[in-house]
Amino acid sequence: MSYNGIRxxxxxxxxxxxxxxxxxxxxxxxxIKLYHYVGGERTSKTFTDIDVLGIKFDTSNKPIKLVCSAxxxxxxxxxxxxxxxxxxxxxxxxxxxxxxxxASILGVSELSKKLDIQSFNTNELVRMGMNIGVDFDNIRYxxxxxxxxxxxxxxxxxxKELPHVYNYISERYWIDLPNYSTLRSITCINELNxxxxxxxxxxxxxxxxxxxxxxxxxxxxxxxxxxxxxLFITALETELLGGxxxxxxxxxxxxxxxxxxTQYTKYLLTKVTIPLDKxxxxxxxxxxxxxxxxxxxxxxxxxxxxxxxxxxQIFDVIIFEIVQKRLTEIDQNILYTTREFTKKEKIDxxxxxxxxxxFFERIKIFNRDQIKIFIDNL
Numbered sequence: 001m002s003y004n005g006i007r008x009x010x011x012x013x014x015x016x017x018x019x020x021x022x023x024x025x026x027x028x029x030x031x032i033k034l035y036h037y038v039g040g041e042r043t044s045k046t047f048t049d050i051d052v053l054g055i056k057f058d059t060s061n062k063p064i065k066l067v068c069s070a071x072x073x074x075x076x077x078x079x080x081x082x083x084x085x086x087x088x089x090x091x092x093x094x095x096x097x098x099x100x101x102x103a104s105i106l107g108v109s110e111l112s113k114k115l116d117i118q119s120f121n122t123n124e125l126v127r128m129g130m131n132i133g134v135d136f137d138n139i140r141y142x143x144x145x146x147x148x149x150x151x152x153x154x155x156x157x158x159x160k161e162l163p164h165v166y167n168y169i170s171e172r173y174w175i176d177l178p179n180y181s182t183l184r185s186i187t188c189i190n191e192l193n194x195x196x197x198x199x200x201x202x203x204x205x206x207x208x209x210x211x212x213x214x215x216x217x218x219x220x221x222x223x224x225x226x227x228x229x230x231l232f233i234t235a236l237e238t239e240l241l242g243g244x245x246x247x248x249x250x251x252x253x254x255x256x257x258x259x260x261x262t263q264y265t266k267y268l269l270t271k272v273t274i275p276l277d278k279x280x281x282x283x284x285x286x287x288x289x290x291x292x293x294x295x296x297x298x299x300x301x302x303x304x305x306x307x308x309x310x311x312x313q314i315f316d317v318i319i320f321e322i323v324q325k326r327l328t329e330i331d332q333n334i335l336y337t338t339r340e341f342t343k344k345e346k347i348d349x350x351x352x353x354x355x356x357x358x359f360f361e362r363i364k365i366f367n368r369d370q371i372k373i374f375i376d377n378l
Contacts, residue, residue, distance in 0.1 A: 013070040013101055017052050019143040023134045025338055026054035027312045033171055057309035061222040065093035072101035077108045085115040142320045154204055161197050173212055178219040179240050185213035193365050207323045211315040218308050233295055240288050290363050297359040304348045313337040330377050350378030
C-alpha cells in the first residue's frame with residue numbers, strides 16, 4: 001500500500017469500497033502496485049496496480065482475499081475486467097469486485113459472471129452497504145480521506161528515508177509467502193527502530209509492520225493447525241526456514257560449503273590450534289533470529305486461535321486511530337470493530353495484543369513506556 005494518488009479521481013470511490021469492506025470484516029489497503037521482479041530484484045516496470053486489496057480470516061484463520069478495481073473515468077469495462085481477472089488469479093484471491101462510479105455495467109454482466117467477478121456501480125454499492133448497516137455519510141476514520149491524506153504524508157517520509165522498507169511493506173509483502181514475510185517484517189521493524197525518522201513517524205510504521213507480522217503469523221498458525229503440540233516447535237522452525245524441501249536444500253549447501261572450507265583451511269593453516277570444525281562452521285546460517293521468542297509468541301496466539309480472525313481489524317484501529325493520532329488515553333472500545341465481543345473474548349483479545357507488544361519489547365524494539373497505554377488498559 002503506497003497511499004499514493006492523493007489527487008486520484010477515483011479516490012472517493014476507493015474509500016467507499018474500503019468502508020464497505022470494513023463492515024464485512026476486511027482490512028483494506030489501497031493503491032498496491034505490482035512490479036516486475038527478476039531474480040528476486042525489483043525492476044522499474046509495473047504490471048498493473050490494485051485499487052483496493054482486502055484481507056480477512058475465516059473461523060479457521062484461513063485468509064480470504066478480495067481484489068477490487070474502482071473506476072470513475074472512461075476506461076474500457078471489458079479490458080478492466082480482464083485485467084482484474086488476472087490480478088485475482090495472481091493473488092490467489094477468492095473474490096473480485098469491479099465497480100464503476102455511476103455508469104451502468106449491464107453490458108459486461110455476462111463477462112463478469114464468466115470470470116467470477118462481481119460488477120456494480122456506486123448506487124448498488126450504497127444499497128448493499130445499507131443492507132449490512134454501512135453509513136456512507138459517517139465513514140470510520142480508518143477509511144476516511146483525512147486518514148488517507150495523513151497516511152500519504154507518512155508514507156512519503158518513509159519512502160525518502162528507507163525506500164527499501166517502503167517498497168517491501170507497500171508492495172512485496174503482499175506477494176511473499178507467510179514464512180518469509182514473518183521474518184522480513186521483523187527486519188523492517190529493526191531497520192525502522194534504528195532509522196533517523198521522526199519518533200512519531202517511526203512508531204507509526206513499527207506498529208504498521210507489527211500488523212503485517214501478525215497477518216503472516218495467523219496464516220502460519222492456520223497451516224500448522226493440525227500439528228500436535230509435541231511436534232509444533234519443530235514444524236514451526238521448518239516452516240520459517242521455507243518448508244521441508246527448502247530446509248533440506250539449505251542443509252546440503254551448508255554441508256558442501258563446510259567441506260570445501262575445511263579442505264581449504266587445511267592448506268592455509270597447517271599449524272592451526274583452533275579445531276577445523278569451528279573455523280568452518282556455517283550451521284548458524286540455519287538459525288532463525290529470535291526463534292525462541294517468536295515460537296513462544298506463536299504458541300500463545302495459537303492457544304487463542306478461536307479469536308485471531310478479528311486481530312487485523314483491531315490492529316488497524318490501533319495504528320490509525322491511536323498511534324497515528326498520538327492518543328495518550330484509551331479504553332476497551334478499541335476492541336470493538338464490526339461486532340461486539342463477549343467479556344471472555346475481550347480478555348483474550350487484550351492478551352493477544354499485550355503478548356505481541358511484549359514480544360517486541362523483549363527483542364529490544366519497544367521500551368515499556370511506549371506500550372504502557374496498552375499494557376495498563378487491556
